[in-house]
Amino acid sequence: EIVMTQSPATLSVSPGERATLSCRASQSVSSNLAWYQQKPGQAPRLLIYGASTRATGIPARFSGSGSGTEFTLTISSLQSEDFAVYYCQQYNNWPQITFGQGTRLEIK
Amino acid sequence: QVTLRESGPALVKPTQTLTLTCTFSGFSLSTSGMCVSWVRQPPGKALEWLALIDWDDDKYYSTSLKTRLTISKDTSKNQVVLTMTNMDPVDTATYYCARISNSGSYGAFDIWGQGTMVTVSS
Numbered sequence: 001e002i003v004m005t006q007s008p009a010t011l012s013v014s015p016g017e018r019a020t021l022s023c024r025a026s027q028s029v030s031s032n033l034a035w036y037q038q039k040p041g042q043a044p045r046l047l048i049y050g051a052s053t054r055a056t057g058i059p060a061r062f063s064g065s066g067s068g069t070e071f072t073l074t075i076s077s078l079q080s081e082d083f084a085v086y087y088c089q090q091y092n093n094w095p096q097i098t099f100g101q102g103t104r105l106e107i108k
Numbered sequence: 109q110v111t112l113r114e115s116g117p118a119l120v121k122p123t124q125t126l127t128l129t130c131t132f133s134g135f136s137l138s139t140s141g142m143c144v145s146w147v148r149q150p151p152g153k154a155l156e157w158l159a160l161i162d163w164d165d166d167k168y169y170s171t172s173l174k175t176r177l178t179i180s181k182d183t184s185k186n187q188v189v190l191t192m193t194n195m196d197p198v199d200t201a202t203y204y205c206a207r208i209s210n211s212g213s214y215g216a217f218d219i220w221g222q223g224t225m226v227t228v229s230s
Contacts, residue, residue: 001171034216043204043220049213087155091215095168097157
């Protein structure tokens with residue numbers, strides 16, 4: 001099983017600032033990585049797939065980068081609606097899909 | 109518009125079998141490349157992938173839970189059913205169904221249901 005490790009567990013950032021979230025895979029997943037945003041009481045929402053492609057309707061302030069084992073989700077200028085939990089997910093080891101444990105992005 | 113909706117019991121007793129239904133619209137699971145999957149999330153915890161069924165009726169299960177899970181589809185009803193046997197309190201979670209589409213995002217879950225909370229308790 002490919003283990004996905006996200007860091008930090010909690011990130012405190014002020015509105016308008018940049019947030020950088022990390023995800024590391026225990027072995028290479030190529031670019032087969034997705035990012036999701038989850039707000040309380042809601043289902044996850046797909047933000048990024050293929051490590052760097054924004055899903056339909058996702059604002060340009062969200063960007064993804066990386067390949068192999070190291071990945072980053074960057075939110076360039078945080079809006080109030082961006083404070084949520086973010087998960088990475090690998091799908092390289094198809095179909096044994098695995099998720100990271102999540103990063104909670106909170107208002108500083 | 110693509111939608112998925114989970115349904116099933118909110119409460120099950122330990123050792124019982126859980127049956128969940130995902131009813132979807134806006135796409136066909138007989139279309140090449142389409143998949144529907146189940147993912148769960150215990151309260152306050154991370155997401156865990158459970159099972160997946162594809163357009164060709166191939167079925168895949170989480171290695172850790174495969175002995176307890178069965179996934180099936182009824183294409184005519186646009187439904188996917190998940191059964192989980194021998195339920196335990198640690199299986200208390202919100203259960204989501206989600207779609208993987210035959211597009212560039214293949215492998216990622218592009219549309220999710222709202223989830224259904226299942227509590228396991230005597």
